[in-house]
Amino acid sequence: MPPTLKDVAERAGVSRAAVSRTFTDGASVSLKMRRKVEKAATELGYSPNALASSLTTGRTKLIGLVSNNFHNPIFLEVFDLFTRGLQERGLRPLLVNLSDETDPANSIRMLRQYSVDGVVVASSTLPPGFAKAFRDAGVPVVHSFGRYASSPEVHVVGIDNAECGRMAARELIRRGYRDVAFLGGPESATSTQDRFRGFMEELAQHPEISVRHSFAEAYSFNAGRKEMLALLKHKPAEAYFCGDDVLSIGALSAIADSGLKVPGDIGIIGLNDMEMAGWENINLTTIRQPISQIIASSIELIVSMLENPDRYPEARLFPCKVIERGTLRPVD
Amino acid sequence: MPPTLKDVAERAGVSRAAVSRTFTDGASVSLKMRRKVEKAATELGYSPNALASSLTTGRTKLIGLVSNNFHNPIFLEVFDLFTRGLQERGLRPLLVNLSDETDPANSIRMLRQYSVDGVVVASSTLPPGFAKAFRDAGVPVVHSFGRYASSPEVHVVGIDNAECGRMAARELIRRGYRDVAFLGGPESATSTQDRFRGFMEELAQHPEISVRHSFAEAYSFNAGRKEMLALLKHKPAEAYFCGDDVLSIGALSAIADSGLKVPGDIGIIGLNDMEMAGWENINLTTIRQPISQIIASSIELIVSMLENPDRYPEARLFPCKVIERGTLRPVD
DNA sequence: TTCCATTTTGCAACCGGTTGCAAAATGGAA
DNA sequence: TTCCATTTTGCAACCGGTTGCAAAATGGAA
Structure with missing residues (x-):
């Protein structure tokens, strides 16, 4: 059993309150007392029990990190940045893997049982209602990569997916493609819906360009490959805006198998700019989502909510931009 | 503020002990009492505070998941499997990102402050001493993907890396390569050292085959690419055993850039068989490490340690096998 | 109905901390 | 040295639960 406050107090010959005070900053302790206590504490190897103290302070410094994107390589970057960012601020990520669960009830109950100070929902596919359920349960929440709504009910940090759809459309038009298509992620994902909408909106202004669309089953290599293989059976479009990078890479592999060339025969533009997109043997033209920003x-926002839980909800959107690599033909 | 035990007790008109008992299984409560309490609890939306109860039970159901491999795509699979596996058993993963930290002291202090029931160290690069420090601090620990030692001091679950090195060597020999090389991960990683040792051991029995070796700076695409680019400046070997898959993919990209063909001009064999290795546009011949097993x-072992913390340390090694794809020339 | 073994319940102390309040200690001014 | 404002300290109650123990309730047998 690790030593407790009481053990330290006894060894130092002081009250338990005194020990507690030397370990909570801002508390009133004389230098002499502090030294005595610290000596006893190091001798015993004492460090305070964060959970016991949370009982009175009401703060656990635990942050729930909830996600359902454990198959998209970009989420490794996401977890890396979140865990490091939280740790730097003395917060601890409690990871929740939703798998295919889309009902927030279980996560909410669990995270409340552990008295998390706040929750970050990191997902581009869950609907806004998911994060809202946390807010309704009184848990501070930020939805990262979530859907932007003009009057957000919870804090959302991410990108304007519809604008990305428009951007992709403009890029394809600019390069002279006249027969384009959207190869989306799962139709139920908010990011897919928004990217699709933006893409179609922009193309609606160019009636001379033909457009089609289809959806893959998931944001994954296999789903992208499978869908592209199906598309290649009939006459494919000249260029595709794929739901995201991993889907794009799946599509590229299908195209390579068919003997067609990229960008000679078919153009592909992705979205995310995950590390892999820049790998020389992939070299994907894509739209960069500024993940680290x-x-x-998101972390800044959840931290500020710990101070002020009733902070008025806001949407923070970051601009994206096209990263030109080798999967779209050059502008002529 | 969420409702507490006391609120439920008052509403149900019973003692706090009675409420506590209806929420801890195995405790003695009459059916009548249980109904009364459950009614009050659902009306108030009560669920017990796991941290408060941990104070007396001594169990938090928190498991520290410590890793430093946030840049290797295979670790997304690792995190997915760990979080799901732990959740299924009612345990909660508290994620610790070591970044470049290799001193366990901070992690130990932090995880003890949160009274984790146990710790899983998931890393193929940290030395055995890292996990041992947890054990010495009285924290049940399992080192997954760690170095196997003939007399382990902590539980290790993983593969026999030296045997994998031998296996790679045998595979290259079998395919008639007579000028081979090891392109390792960072030299400080235990997995690199062991794979290297095995590889050299096997080749020592074939003096007619020439062998060389070098090390990349990290288990990453860029490191693999950079090292292979350097190797290509002079006359490269006929075939390389690369430290792992992501390193292999980096090497493949360098080779593609140079105009050489795989497997025509150079052969590559990796290790891990991460999902990406099977992607058709990568199609990497590799040695499969049975991640999910x-x-x-590991989970089974850490769970059993919760019951019996003094369980005698064991090493559990799983066999690997060569997965034949397209980056080694066929046996003639 | 009475008796007694068994089950259920509540009391009160405890887990490892924090904190308001009053008492004790400190230290500078007169 | 005395006095008093300020700082430091300890007491005791509390955070939200659990649990040993004894008392109360239950229920079957006589």
């Missing part, structure tokens, strides 16, 4: 901002 | 076994 989004995460830094 | 390793993780299932």
